Amino acid sequence: MNPLELLNRPTFADVERIGMPRALLHYRYGTLWTTFFESLGREVVLSAPTTKDIVAQGDALSHDECCLASKIFLGHVESLIGACDAVFIPSIGNLGRFKMFCTKFQALPDLVANTFAERGLRLVSCLVNELEGVGMREALVGLAAEFGATSHEARRAWKTASRAQEHAERAKTAAQNRQLLLLDHARRKPTGEERASVSILLAAHPYIAHDPFLGGELADMLDRLGATVFHADAVDREQATRESFEFSQTLPWIVNREIIGAITACYEQVDGIVLMSAFPCGPDSMTDDAIVRCMQGKPILNLTIDAQSGTAGLETRVESFIDILRYQKKGGYVHGS
Amino acid sequence: MARDDAEDARRSAGNRSEPSRFAARRDIGPLHTDRGQEARGVRVVVGGERGPFKLLPQKKRTKRDRHARTRVAFFRYSYYDIAFKFFVEQVLDADFVALPPATKRTIELGSRHSSDFVCAPFKHILGDYIEALELGADVLVQFAGPCRLGYYGELQQSILRDLGYEFDMLNFAMLTGKPLTEYISTCKKKVNPDVSVPHGARNMLAVFKMIENLDEANDYYLANAGFEVVPGSFDRARAAYFDAMRLAACERDIAEAHRAGMEAYRALPTNRPGRVLRVGIVGEYFTAADPSSNLDLERKLLGMGVELHRMLNMTNRNLRYNEKNLRASISDYVTYDMGPTSSMTIAAALKYAQEGFDGVVHLKSAGCTPEVDCMPVLQRISRNTGMPVLYLSYDSQTSDTGLDTRLEAFYDMLAMKKERTR
Numbered sequence: 091m092n093p094l095e096l097l098n099r100p101t102f103a104d105v106e107r108i109g110m111p112r113a114l115l116h117y118r119y120g121t122l123w124t125t126f127f128e129s130l131g132r133e134v135v136l137s138a139p140t141t142k143d144i145v146a147q148g149d150a151l152s153h154d155e156c157c158l159a160s161k162i163f164l165g166h167v168e169s170l171i172g173a174c175d176a177v178f179i180p181s182i183g184n185l186g187r188f189k190m191f192c193t194k195f196q197a198l199p200d201l202v203a204n205t206f207a208e209r210g211l212r213l214v215s216c217l218v219n220e221l222e223g224v225g226m227r228e229a230l231v232g233l234a235a236e237f238g239a240t241s242h243e244a245r246r247a248w249k250t251a252s253r254a255q256e257h258a259e260r261a262k263t264a265a266q267n268r269q270l271l272l273l274d275h276a277r278r279k280p281t282g283e284e285r286a287s288v289s290i291l292l293a294a295h296p297y298i299a300h301d302p303f304l305g306g307e308l309a310d311m312l313d314r315l316g317a318t319v320f321h322a323d324a325v326d327r328e329q330a331t332r333e334s335f336e337f338s339q340t341l342p343w344i345v346n347r348e349i350i351g352a353i354t355a356c357y358e359q360v361d362g363i364v365l366m367s368a369f370p371c372g373p374d375s376m377t378d379d380a381i382v383r384c385m386q387g388k389p390i391l392n393l394t395i396d397a398q399s400g401t402a403g404l405e406t407r408v409e410s411f412i413d414i415l416r417y418q419k420k421g422g423y424v425h426g427s
Numbered sequence: 428m429a430r431d432d433a434e435d436a437r438r439s440a441g442n443r444s445e446p447s448r449f450a451a452r453r454d455i456g457p458l459h460t461d462r463g464q465e466a467r468g469v470r471v472v473v474g475g476e477r478g479p480f481k482l483l484p485q486k487k488r489t490k491r492d493r494h495a496r497t498r499v500a501f502f503r504y505s506y507y508d509i510a511f512k513f514f515v516e517q518v519l520d521a522d523f524v525a526l527p528p529a530t531k532r533t534i535e536l537g538s539r540h541s542s543d544f545v546c547a548p549f550k551h552i553l554g555d556y557i558e559a560l561e562l563g564a565d566v567l568v569q570f571a572g573p574c575r576l577g578y579y580g581e582l583q584q585s586i587l588r589d590l591g592y593e594f595d596m597l598n599f600a601m602l603t604g605k606p607l608t609e610y611i612s613t614c615k616k617k618v619n620p621d622v623s624v625p626h627g628a629r630n631m632l633a634v635f636k637m638i639e640n641l642d643e644a645n646d647y648y649l650a651n652a653g654f655e656v657v658p659g660s661f662d663r664a665r666a667a668y669f670d671a672m673r674l675a676a677c678e679r680d681i682a683e684a685h686r687a688g689m690e691a692y693r694a695l696p697t698n699r700p701g702r703v704l705r706v707g708i709v710g711e712y713f714t715a716a717d718p719s720s721n722l723d724l725e726r727k728l729l730g731m732g733v734e735l736h737r738m739l740n741m742t743n744r745n746l747r748y749n750e751k752n753l754r755a756s757i758s759d760y761v762t763y764d765m766g767p768t769s770s771m772t773i774a775a776a777l778k779y780a781q782e783g784f785d786g787v788v789h790l791k792s793a794g795c796t797p798e799v800d801c802m803p804v805l806q807r808i809s810r811n812t813g814m815p816v817l818y819l820s821y822d823s824q825t826s827d828t829g830l831d832t833r834l835e836a837f838y839d840m841l842a843m844k845k846e847r848t849r
Contacts, residue, residue: 156799192796193766193767193797194800197763199762200762200800200804201800201803204761215763336481337482339601340577340581340601341482341578342575353480354480369544370794372795375545379545384585386480
């Protein structure tokens with residue numbers, strides 16, 4: 091038995107309904123967290139998908155220099171007040187050296203606690219810092235003790251949760267790989283149709299790409315224009331991270347590493363890449379630029395979204411980008427028909 | 428032809444509404460558009476021909492004259508160039524490229540060649556590097572560090588290479604987690620094959636001592652220079668002290684220069700009124716400590732006759748940093764480590780509040796995520812203790828006069844508050 095377990099008192103034993111903001115790392119660890127708490131016999135209350143009101147709420151609560159994604163996060167937290175007993179916000183530092191998260195994720199619990207200090211918001215939190223030997227597993231198992239679970243129950247909950255997470259990830263990767271294969275296949279046997287269709291890699295943080303208010307709208311738009319969209323986070327993560335070390339040795343952020351690895355992995359299949367960031371994303375400010383500068387032979391559209399505009403006015407840009415891709419496929423501006 | 432096509436396609440694809448503070452930046456323009464203007468928020472690049480998808484593709488090393496001494500340059504960081512010089516000359520046994528004080532051109536060069544929403548220190552350092560390369564540096568030094576700092580080196584090297592500069596970078600971020608022997612062999616490979624390890628190790632300790640001395644002297648300067656009787660006397664003593672430190676070649680010289688410098692400071696007459704305004708400076712590692720990044724904020728405040736304190740310096744952040752203990756002192760407000768300098772920022776602000784300071788100035792570069800995240804905590808401390816906090820955010824466009832106005836207003840407010848509570 092871990093001697094540290096003796097220190098954990100069941101401080102959250104009375105928490106029955108756990109709030110889960112549908113923002114930021116929920117898009118990465120959502121299945122894991124939800125299954126974990128449900129295995130412990132708790133009810134998980136997931137906040138509603140992002141709406142304009144949530145964005146406005148979050149914007150009002152945060153300092154104006156915060157990135158759009160974190161503003162939206164605060165909006166989701168606000169919407170959970172009263173709907174649950176406590177909100178789950180872990181402090182996630184890193185998954186190892188050069189596999190860090192943006193410092194935002196480290197600061198989130200304290201940021202929320204201080205922002206809502208007068209509102210009586212209760213937090214459930216734990217620390218994930220693999221450099222100091224606390225991985226997600228250790229963190230959640232430790233947290234389960236605070237919920238009054240025995241170490242056996244905790245380990246079982248972890249097992250169920252991590253299996254569910256793995257399953258979800260694998261399903262996502264498999265679906266995308268199948269699509270990529272189909273694309274490859276069609277390319278090898280040209281029927282004339284594939285010249286009109288374009289495929290695009292949407293390279294963005296998962297919480298941008300899958301938020302219905304941000305990337306969701308963009309994906310719909312691309313769909314309407316007849317483009318096939320691939321997602322960076324549906325590429326095998328481990329492999330993507332490994333590949334990214336080829337690109338840069340010292341890039342600190344894991345999510346950006348995965349995006350870069352995904353670009354390398356899908357490079358051959360896709361016709362173009364859309365890099366999408368929330369303004370002002372710290373990690374992206376230093377990687378988008380590097381990607382664009384080092385990329386060769388693939389058109390890139392680099393979009394930045396802020397709270398003022400959201401995705402309004404994107405349509406023209408996306409449309410013209412698709413047009414560029416179509417022209418290129420036909421043989422360029424000069425030789426095209 | 429293909430190249431022209433690619434360039435034509437590098438164009439803005441529309442306009443966006445944007446906050447006005449970024450509007451002025453357009454006339455500098457980012458690096459990657461070769462002509463015309465680029466709207467923020469969107470950029471289309473149709474790839475051209477370039478090496479593999481790598482930030483730093485392998486390059487054949489140009490042969491240098493192996494008998495020539497390597498010329499090593501650091502970036503500018505407050506008065507620490509003195510310690511950097513000692514490090515280069517006494518530890519690496521190479522020539523140090525001393526940079527003149529930063530000018531407007533420095534930051535303009537830096538921001539022209541970096542992405543527009545990257546943090547201001549990146550732009551300052553990039554400008555410093557370009558100026559150092561113009562002065563003939565062969566090797567640039569960059570640190571490892573938390574947050575974005577650890578990635579600065581590689582990205583800056585990539586940008587400078589693309590600009591066509593020939594140089595090597597001693598990037599300590601590439602060595603994090605590796606054994607000390609790796610550090611030594613890298614220094615030998617990049618700077619000086621004849622580096623003496625025993626000599627270097629001994630002088631490394633002297634570098635640490637020097638940094639501690641410099642910070643100690645600076646603490647005295649900040650606390651007392653606001654009350655000098657003879658205008659400029661503290662600045663003159665400071666310059667003399669720095670000159671003596673620059674000449675130091677061993678531990679003994681450092682100790683002697685420090686003793687003489689502190690004596691000179693203490694001998695200066697001051698006129699300290701009974702109730703003085705005490706202001707604490709907290710914030711981000713680079714902006715809060717570097718006068719050329721914060722538009723000489725400290726001297727401006729000293730000119731108003733204020734006693735200044737700043738916990739953030741290399742001694743406290745690098746040499747004696749104990750994050751856990753700092754965090755323990757702020758456990759009422761914070762549970763986790765919120766970022767590279769966050770615990771120090773919050774702990775310092777709370778300490779100043781508890782010691783009855785009249786105000787705190789919080790400095791950061793625009794968009795610095797960890798320091799932005801500190802602000803709700805500082806606001807809460809401010810609400811709970813009644814101590815005013817002035818929040819300043821710097822980017823490459825921040826104006827001197829704008830800062831003056833805000834500092835004067837802040838000073839007036841503090842002075843009036845003090846008068847009322849007499």
